[in-house]
Amino acid sequence: MRFVEGVAVLVVLVLVALIGPAEAQALDRAMDRVFTVHSADAEDRFLGSAFLWGDGTVAVTNAHVVGEAGEVRLVDRHGAEELALVIARDAVRDVAVLSVAPGREGLALADAVPGLGDEVFALGAPLGVEFTLTEGRISATARQVDITVPLRLLQHDAAVNPGSSGGPLVDAGGRLLGMNSQIADGSRMFVGIAYAIPAADLAVIVPGLVAETLAPLPKLGLMARPVDRQVAAALGVPVGGLLVDGVETGSLAGASGLAAGDILLAVDGVALDQPGELAFALERAGDGAVLTLLRDGKLLELALSLVAEDAGGLRLRELGQAAPVAVRSYRLAALGVALDAGGVVTGVTENSPALFAGLAQGDRILTVNGAAVDLAGYEITSPVLILVAAPGGATRHIYLDPWGETGGLRPVGGANVLDPDVVVF
Numbered sequence: 001m002r003f004v005e006g007v008a009v010l011v012v013l014v015l016v017a018l019i020g021p022a023e024a025q026a027l028d029r030a031m032d033r034v035f036t037v038h039s040a041d042a043e044d045r046f047l048g049s050a051f052l053w054g055d056g057t058v059a060v061t062n063a064h065v066v067g068e069a070g071e072v073r074l075v076d077r078h079g080a081e082e083l084a085l086v087i088a089r090d091a092v093r094d095v096a097v098l099s100v101a102p103g104r105e106g107l108a109l110a111d112a113v114p115g116l117g118d119e120v121f122a123l124g125a126p127l128g129v130e131f132t133l134t135e136g137r138i139s140a141t142a143r144q145v146d147i148t149v150p151l152r153l154l155q156h157d158a159a160v161n162p163g164s165s166g167g168p169l170v171d172a173g174g175r176l177l178g179m180n181s182q183i184a185d186g187s188r189m190f191v192g193i194a195y196a197i198p199a200a201d202l203a204v205i206v207p208g209l210v211a212e213t214l215a216p217l218p219k220l221g222l223m224a225r226p227v228d229r230q231v232a233a234a235l236g237v238p239v240g241g242l243l244v245d246g247v248e249t250g251s252l253a254g255a256s257g258l259a260a261g262d263i264l265l266a267v268d269g270v271a272l273d274q275p276g277e278l279a280f281a282l283e284r285a286g287d288g289a290v291l292t293l294l295r296d297g298k299l300l301e302l303a304l305s306l307v308a309e310d311a312g313g314l315r316l317r318e319l320g321q322a323a324p325v326a327v328r329s330y331r332l333a334a335l336g337v338a339l340d341a342g343g344v345v346t347g348v349t350e351n352s353p354a355l356f357a358g359l360a361q362g363d364r365i366l367t368v369n370g371a372a373v374d375l376a377g378y379e380i381t382s383p384v385l386i387l388v389a390a391p392g393g394a395t396r397h398i399y400l401d402p403w404g405e406t407g408g409l410r411p412v413g414g415a416n417v418l419d420p421d422v423v424v425f
Helices: 002-019 021-031 199-211 229-235 252-256 277-285 353-357
Strands: 034-039 046-053 058-061 071-076 081-090 095-099 119-124 132-143 153-156 168-170 176-183 194-198 222-226 242-247 263-267 288-295 298-305 337-339 345-348 364-368 384-389 395-400
Touching: 021 119, 021 168, 046 119, 046 176, 058 199, 081 199, 095 199, 119 153, 119 176, 153 176, 176 199, 194 199, 252 298, 263 277, 277 288, 353 395
Parallel strands: none
Antiparallel strands: 034 046, 034 071, 046 058, 058 095, 071 081, 081 095, 119 132, 119 168, 132 153, 153 194, 168 176, 176 194, 222 242, 242 263, 263 288, 288 298, 337 345, 364 384, 384 395
């Protein structure tokens, strides 16, 4: 504990030297409202960052930080820990709300929207380095990063990295400007461009999630691409709108009558001058909207219902039928692991528990729970700790839990790897 307090004092001294005593104290108080987020299980995985919100009865982080977890463990800069329930999440807008013990105030919201060039500070745990502060400037004030999401993010160059997600972006007075959420696509590491959900949007999203009044964004089942200059020239149409690539059977888009080849021009009379305008139009639409489109050279209007039809009483299991029985044991082969006679991994199935745990082709399994075992016939009846040796000889332990509720963390990007121009709504 003395070490932790010593580090906190050192941080304050550095801040005083860099930005002055008043701002240093404000940023230090803001850091007291920041948490690191960990899985609430035996794996104790570091997940990201979070911060206190409003009256301090809830904390806020990114939905992608908590995943599908029902609870997480929060740790503050002084080493105090608590379990927090995940009471609401919006995977599309990437916001999750955590219920925490009361008694502390959350970060105050900034009085004004930051402008181009304003100084900002990112607080969080980049790469797991706890309670780190980095400084930068606002480089764009309203950037729609994902055209399927109705959010215009703050773009800044304060250094953030994996682990910074869910941490606050604040001004020199420690007031909340936004929540750090993304790095520029194309790299998992900081390349000078980071994005934060603005505090003004959080002020709508967080209370809406808590009160269950925030309408979820509908999934249309629509694949489309912007009508850029190349597409427009090929089709002989003006630039603008969205060219429909495909429509899922039974989807909302399919029910409206949309078909591949249609060019979507407007929603409720508002032109889709930019592809991202569709997401904002759907957010405004409520239960339905009128689509204006071009089909075979003719303008048409279609009614789009945004209310999913009832499943018609479909049941996953008939009453009286036996409930599914959980698998009580696994062999390594059933977990996606192929081995040779010497215990060397010759293959790992994609998306398997073994892959998510970190087992890789070429690893040689040395022990399971500290003992040498017959790998071909070994039955895993509970989570196990596996010691492996990499091809170069380096050894490491892997915790493999076939019954774990969440998968491991894998680097992902926001791009569609098959065709970056095609966007799924």
